[in-house]
Amino acid sequence: MAVARLSTADIVSSLQNALQKFTPPKHIPNFWIIDTQENCLVPGNSVDKYVALSYVWTSPLDTTSNQTPAQRLMLQRDKLDDFRKPGFLSSELGVAEKLPKVIRDSLWVDCLCIPQNDETTCDNVLSMRDIYSGAHFTIIAAAESSGLYGSGAGIDRVKNIDGLPGAGSLHGALMTTHWATRGWTFQEQMLSTRSLVFLNETAFWDCQGDVWWLYMELICRYNHRNLTYAQDALPAISGVFDALTYGFSGGFISGLPAIFLDSALLWQPFVKAKRRVCSEEKPESSPPLPSWSWAGWQCLIDPASLESGLDYEIRGETSRRTRKLVDWVGSTTVADECKILEPGILEHYKGLRDNPSNKDLPNGWSYKTEDTDSAEGVKPYTPTNRPNSWYSHDSDAQSIFRYPLPMTHVPSTVGSQGYKRFLSCTTSTATFNVRRVLYPHQRAQQLLSSGAMLRISVLDTQLYKNEPEFETYCPVITLEDEQGRWAGLLRVMNDNENIKAQQTVELIAISQGSSSFMEAAVAYEETVDRLACYQFRRDHCHFALTESFQQKIAYFGDSRSECYKSMEKEADERDQGPFFLKNINCYHFYDEEGLPKEWRHENYDFYNVLWVERRGDFMERKAAGRVPKAIWEQNQGALQSIKLG
Template sequence: MASAKPDSGLEPGYNGSDAAIDLPKPVEPCSICQRLVDFLRSSCTREEPNADSDLDSDSDTRSACVLVIWSAIQQNDGCPTCQKVVKTLSDLGASDSCTEDAHIRVTQPWDGHFTIKLCRDCQDEDKDIVLSLSTLGDNTPWAGYFSGVLVDASWVDIGRIEQWLAQCNSLHKGVCSDIPGITGIKLPDILYLVDVEDQCITVAEEIPSYIALSYVWAHASNQCELTKENLAFMTQPGSLTSDHMRPRISGTIRAAMRLCQLIAVRFLWIDRLYIIQNDFLRKAEHIDAIGGIYFHSYLTLAVADSDHSSSGLRGIKDVTKPRHLFQNVYTFHASPHSVTAFMIYKQPPTAYDDRGWTFQEQMLARRVLKFTDFGMHWICQSCDRREQRVDWKSSLSGFNFGDRNLKYLYTLWPDVKLWDNLLQNYLKRDLTYEDDILRAFTGITKILSGSFPGGFHFGLPELFFDAALLWRPANSLERRTSDTGVALPSWSWCGWKGKIRSGINAFGTEHIRSDPIIKGERGRQIIMFPWKFQWKKTTVDQRKITDVYNLWHLFRDDVPPPRRFDPAKPLPPGWSLKQPAQGNAYFTHHAALNYSFYYPLPTTCDRGDLPRETWGPVLRFVTIQVFLHIGKPLCFLDEEEEDEDDGSDRFGMFSLVDSENKWVGVLHVNIEPTDSSRILGESCELIQLSSALTYIDEANDLELLREYLPELASDVAENIPTGELYEFVNVMWIERKEDIAYRKGIGRVLPKIFQGDENGRCGTIVLLG
């Protein structure tokens, strides 16, 4: 890291000294603290450490050095800083069980922070305890993006919020105020907002600058809500401060209204005061439009410092109760090379972070101001600000919220891995009302639909529909109920409560030749072949039927090599053909510069605009059925070595056997392994979904392959035909109730099960609900 530059690197308008208060008084360092300072100085300025400092290092002095043995710093009673470090490390788990060679190391500073590590046992790095420190100040050689500022422990700095807004408004035009290309995210026809000046509800005739409130609901019976009966009264100036209404407005909402006034934003959106709760004809429409509310907001105010709606937004002076922000400060040296730092705490998940609706609210918002127990947090499309950090310009060059902001959502090619990552993160959260499982994700799928021809059907991308159907349980699942007129289908993830594993990375990404994560060309992995009959979706009354747009294989099967690489052949929008002098030809897309592809994918729907219909949960499918028996649970030889996450890949796996009790496949079911005795030997009806093959050779990533196909690492692997080719058929275990079939599990069987069918069952129509 270079020494301090003439350009401070700070955002215009920010003065670090404005926020830095109560700095500890300079102290004379002890020999241990002096070693730390000398090491930091030599690392940053490329100077050699002072010989008089007795720097004891057994490694490169610019990466890490040994400060002192653990027993010596424990006995260093004369230095308050050393004793503070000892106490902190002890609180983090240090104990007298350290080995004799236990010692403390310090790492080279990087971008304004460094770590102090207690190596308790040199033979076991898992026992190391790490203390991460953020240096205070912006004028030292080790200053950087992670440099910290001391803030008021009780009250937030409203001026800091105003600076963040002003900086974003002036520096991020066309990025945070507008996301080019994103369409279809609309506001409702009627938008009710709180006018914080007139203290009433107003109907927005145009789209004004408004703040959207994102918070955790409290289930209080007397909370103020908008109804048909009180609408006229609520739109009268002063209604929200009336003796009747004021006690019914939660503390968080009142604080949000006051904060709007402090930062000069007149209008506030609040869900309770936006939806007319007893207008059942329009209530669902307004709930579905909530994603657009956050997308079009001037700022989203996220309340993550409370687990209910009554006590959030702490620390607004003269408005709410004081907060209790703790900064544990360590002063190792006085000027001119002051090293004052505070501990970086990892914020645990809060009730806000676990709520299903808040995932979409933060993803769709252009700018978020988040109140947390660890200070204010600003997130926009260009940068990530923390109240306890210095605002450095370097963050504008890409240090932002990464895969958790709106800009990340917008892509011009059908990135099915992106959809899968978003879904997996979303399913970790909780919902108060089960019916919201799709609604709380709709805003995200609306944006993704711009690059996924056909859009999404009950949460599954139609373009990759048969691949998306191959999700499997990762723990015990329970059917999700619904109080609305449209049931949630058993064939989709939205129809179940519990943790799932998507099959997309295994079955839906074989078009990807290389990506930023996997270096070089990918192995052949799993190649999938759709069933010859088309999935069809139906309206709720089943009077209208149309094909599911399951055409991911269009450019692979219909245009095989070498005609696929014909330069004269037209390509879908955005795609280009690359023909290197050496090696095979491949494709690229201008919106995925770090990827290469074996074949392009359609990016627009060629069926024209279909009329808007209310599609029901029932799928029609012509397929083949077969009956097999459930055998014993699979046994994995390395089961004891697997961690919990890896083990979930193998949840509820059973063998499938034929009438002669011979192994023919595997089945993933949604019951606990302890309940397996009740299904052993049970006859199960299976329907064919698709077929696939993979190569078991060195060209493939065998470890990854065993994750996708766990049977390859189980006690039944010997039953899989020898040789490098493993072929199988993807099947679904169904249970029939009257005329509708429902999913009970997913599996894979050997192709011979569906060959030579003597019973003429090909062409069976299945209505899957």
């Protein structure tokens, strides 16, 4: 997706490029299309190319229109002959003045291309999938006042630290517009292969390459919601997932995209989660929700836990990477077992990041080594860390990637919305001891507001803007091996009162991962472990070894928690892990101040692990975390066949 603001000339150039390069849709729906040259309607099956429009009739800031629904210009069956006359929709006849300016500025538009109040209206509305997916692209008119461009207010809120709009912030800004409140608009965006989005004089392309951002935004805004019946967590969102399958090859497996399964399994709760248990009042509904899926837990999801899925982005700010370790098999019964092939396909293309090649790329992708403007005259986004080579998709010349993403034509193994209760694989397991459990203990008020850096747009919404109740922060488990060495961390998902120091936990490896030392050090678990403290926006939360939150507020003295001071005293005699430093205060954990600069260039390799508890013939997820690569490989046992439920 393009991240730079587009000028009017850029818009025209991009539209011309789009119309020249995009492959004509295979099926033109039997609808009416606006001929923008003749200013009239023509049959949909008479054109090779068309553009759709996603809009709201009026915006909260548009005070120029006081039309009632009855006064709006809409296609009626008995007026069809008039609409087909050349010039009928021109401004000279005055008819166009009955349309919102956003339509006059722009094309398939529902109010003019579907006969209204007609016996075919309902059937036509049900065919919206064909309309939006068949369009060359969709114009999303999300500006907060009349017309495509709107007022131009609020541009700064979508800029990143380099002064340019970032992919996540642009999506976040789109999600907060009046356009995003309309019932159909989300589906219209999902169904569109590519969209040109207008946000108050900021315009950007939104193509299938950004599906992971969209998935993160979706589940982070959904999973905290209350449901009358807990088991409806997946059915309640299945329609949106069906639409998303246009961008997620292989569909979804109990809410997790098959193509990104290894990254999706790393989701973590933002605050303590509550297990979704099937209601006995609705026994005929969906079967139990699996513990390995976010759908099995009611909680805000921590978007930072999903950042490794963005490693295809060159402009991305994350160094996190996830690598495939196991072959997954999905099942609900023995009879319906199926191999999940998509992670292996993605892993193949991830290999092109380190060993670039122009051979056997997915359809539409090309390998680039130019360091100048593209031959088409569209200037690519140029981050400071752009490598010497990259990949791009012909649907969007401005976006560049570390490796190509298979978007379509990948065989689906489980269908668009496949419920699977179990995930099985063969992997290594290991047992470790709980060294300590750090619980949220006391609010420590900071006199100056600073706040953590927000790298993911959903964090800048009301869902995440409010300071969480400190007692809802997730406890963190510090692990050690039989030799007493620091052995990694786990994030506890719920109020589990049965975790004790020195108890043994059974872990399974689900993938391998890496990041810079610096990025690992400022992650939630590592921060709590090395400082016994965490700050999201203003106040800090001190952690302690006892599960008793104090309502009394502590004011910053030297800003160090009592637990951290104890760890400092033990550090000379006990391994406190690779991220522990003496004489560090809580002020500096969130912005990398006070941490060794060389950590930005050192690599931290680890295994992504789940703490599991056996339930008969399957295991349930209790917590997720990371164990250093060397420690895991020195403690792992023989390979085992495991089944997660």
